[in-house]
Amino acid sequence: MRELEMSNTLLDWYDRHARDLPWRVSPSDRAAGVCPDAYRVWLSEIMLQQTTVAAVKSYYERFTSLWPSVTALASAEDAQVMGEWAGLGYYARARNLLKCARVVAENYGGRFPETAESLQKLPGVGPYTSAAISAIAFDAPEVVVDGNVERVIARMFAIRTPLPAAKPEIKERAAKLTPVTRPGDYAQAVMDLGATVCTPRSPACGICPWMTACAARKLGIQAELPAKTPKKPKPTRRGTAYVVRRADGAWLLERRPDKGLLGGMLGWPGSEWSETPVPAPPLEAPWQKLSAEARHTFTHFHLRLDVEVAVVPASTQPEIGEFIPKEDFKPTELPTVMRKVFDLAKEKLQNLN
DNA sequence: TACGCGTGGTA
DNA sequence: TTACCAAGCGT
Numbered sequence: 001m002r003e004l005e006m007s008n009t010l011l012d013w014y015d016r017h018a019r020d021l022p023w024r025v026s027p028s029d030r031a032a033g034v035c036p037d038a039y040r041v042w043l044s045e046i047m048l049q050q051t052t053v054a055a056v057k058s059y060y061e062r063f064t065s066l067w068p069s070v071t072a073l074a075s076a077e078d079a080q081v082m083g084e085w086a087g088l089g090y091y092a093r094a095r096n097l098l099k100c101a102r103v104v105a106e107n108y109g110g111r112f113p114e115t116a117e118s119l120q121k122l123p124g125v126g127p128y129t130s131a132a133i134s135a136i137a138f139d140a141p142e143v144v145v146d147g148n149v150e151r152v153i154a155r156m157f158a159i160r161t162p163l164p165a166a167k168p169e170i171k172e173r174a175a176k177l178t179p180v181t182r183p184g185d186y187a188q189a190v191m192d193l194g195a196t197v198c199t200p201r202s203p204a205c206g207i208c209p210w211m212t213a214c215a216a217r218k219l220g221i222q223a224e225l226p227a228k229t230p231k232k233p234k235p236t237r238r239g240t241a242y243v244v245r246r247a248d249g250a251w252l253l254e255r256r257p258d259k260g261l262l263g264g265m266l267g268w269p270g271s272e273w274s275e276t277p278v279p280a281p282p283l284e285a286p287w288q289k290l291s292a293e294a295r296h297t298f299t300h301f302h303l304r305l306d307v308e309v310a311v312v313p314a315s316t317q318p319e320i321g322e323f324i325p326k327e328d329f330k331p332t333e334l335p336t337v338m339r340k341v342f343d344l345a346k347e348k349l350q351n352l353n
Numbered sequence: 354t355a356c357g358c359g360t361g362g363t364a
Numbered sequence: 365t366t367a368c369c370a371a372g373c374g375t
Contacts, residue, residue, distance in 0.1 A: 048371040055361065055370090089359030092374075126373045146371045164354085191371060200369065201364080231368090232356095261358070297366095299358055336360060356375090363369085 006213060007179040007186055013209035014189035019196070021053065022060055027185055036184075038112040038137040039070045042100075045129045045136075046093055053195070059088050070112070073098070074105035079255075082264050083333035091335070095264050096124030114138040135187040143175045144187035148194025153177075154226035155198060158215035162227040236302040239273040241294065241338075242282055243307060243345035247314040249352045251329045252282060254321035261298070267338045269320050273303055282320040285310035292344055296337040303337065309345045311352070326353065 015027045023044035025036045043063060047056040062084060067073035073081070078098060085094035100123045104112055112133065113119055120130035131142035145153075150163060153170045161169065179186050197204045205217050216222040244252035254269045256262050269282035281287060287308045294305040316323075331342050 045371065050359085050370060050372055052361075052370050087360075089361090090372085092358065093372090096373080124373065128372060132371075144371090147369090148371065188371095195371080234367095263358090297360085299360090300356080358373090361370100364367090 003177050004179065006210065007177055009209050010189045010193065011179075011182055011185060014185055014192065017192070017196075018185075018188070019053075019192055022057060022064075024188065030182075030185060035139075036137050038114075038133060039073075040064060041133050041137040042070075042112060042125075042129075043097075045132050046097055046124060047088065049093060049129070050090060051088065055088065059085070069110070070101050071105045071110045074101040074110075078264070083266075083330065086265065086333045087336055087339075089336075091263055091265055093124055095258060099123040100125065112137070114140065116140065116142045132187060136184045139182070139184045141178055141180050141183040142187070143171060143178050144190070145171055145174050146191060148191045148198075149174055151200065151226055152190055152194045152198045152210075155203070155216035155222050156210060156214050158219055158221065158225070160225070160227055162229045164229070166226065232300075234297065234301050235275070236304060237273040237275065237277075238304050238306075239271045239277045240279055240306040240308060241268040241270040241341045242287070243268055243309045243341065243349065244282065244285065245309070245311050245349040245352055246316055246323055247311065247352065249326035250323035251326065252318055252321050253324050253329070254282075262335050262337070265335045265338075266333060267335065268341055270305070273301075273305075281308070283312065283316065283318065285312050288348065290344055290348070294337065294340040294344055296340055298337075305337075305341060307341050307344050309348050311349065 018027050020026070023040050025034050044056070044060055047059055066084065067076060081098050082091070082094055085091060103122060104110060114134060116130040116134040119125050119133050120127065128144065128146050131144045134140040135142045135144050150170050153173050154166060157173050159166050159169055197208050201223070203222055205211055205214070205222060208214070211217060214222065216225050252269060253266050256265050256267055258264050271277040271280040287310050290307040290309065294307055296303045331339055334342060
């Protein structure tokens with residue numbers, strides 16, 4: 001199949017099978033001249049980095065409802081944005097989201113630049129996201145390559161080189177397929193194909209619009225591709241989290257530094273997380289160690305946290321962190337590992353409500 | 354180039 | 365239970 005025939009075949013498939021997503025303009029609306037709002041495209045693309053559509057949907061609805069425009073988001077309080085992002089993960093995205101919104105509001109008059117080259121200069125916007133925004137929001141013929149596209153292309157051309165070494169070859173192949181007409185729909189079509197048909201495990205080759213052109217399928221190796229360089233094993237780290245409740249119901253919390261793990265997020269005071277952590281209670285108190293531990297797995301290590309709880313007098317002044325009044329404390333604003341600690345500790349401390 | 358950086362679903 | 369995986373970026 002020629003390149004033009006392939007892209008047309010996929011666009012026909014997309015016209016019939018495009019998923020209905022909150023941030024998407026349907027192919028029929030697009031044909032009628034409707035353009036997606038660059039702010040919404042950008043917001044969705046940042047949220048979708050390494051994150052599933054199912055996880056993103058409710059966050060996207062909440063963010064667009066609270067902040068309908070990039071200028072509105074630029075004016076938001078850091079703490080509120082971090083709190084709304086809690087649970088979605090990769091918190092550097094939220095910090096860069098705010099930075100980017102403020103750059104667009106202050107340096108670009110609230111309008112996103114249209115070229116991938118300009119977009120990639122913005123915080124948190126890399127090669128994939130810049131191309132995706134330019135293609136989807138402005139219909140520019142950019143080559144959009146994400147994990148889905150890598151998988152589809154690696155299979156289509158039976159590229160056996162493991163990722164990430166195969167990226168340049170994949171990008172070349174993807175570039176030759178990218179059409180000049182409807183590049184925004186085409187970019188979303190390849191990603192939809194990867195997400196719904198050319199899936200990582202047990203791809204549905206029988207219903208694939210590109211079935212006859214696929215080299216991996218001819219060889220029967222589609223499920224083995226793309227090859228990946230093996231991952232390192234995850235070590236286990238340990239630590240202790242301290243949950244303090246003041247007699248008036250306030251909770252002792254600490255804002256983590258902007259850089260590093262869970263940067264900028266609220267959390268419980270605690271020891272370092274390491275193979276042999278040193279206990280580090282935030283204040284003197286009659287500590288009670290819980291029998292259960294909080295378990296959580298991050299990208300590169302497993303964590304097992306002991307949880308110690310204490311109730312302290314209403315007059316207690318914190319040396320570390322800050323007492324948050326009970327009416328201001330929202331567990332949903334905690335990153336998931338900290339919410340797990342809370343869920344273990346709350347039964348022992350809830351009698352102060 | 355390789356690593357640090359979250360979370361929830363799935364097999 | 366464990367390992368793998370998902371619309372990557374910054375350093």
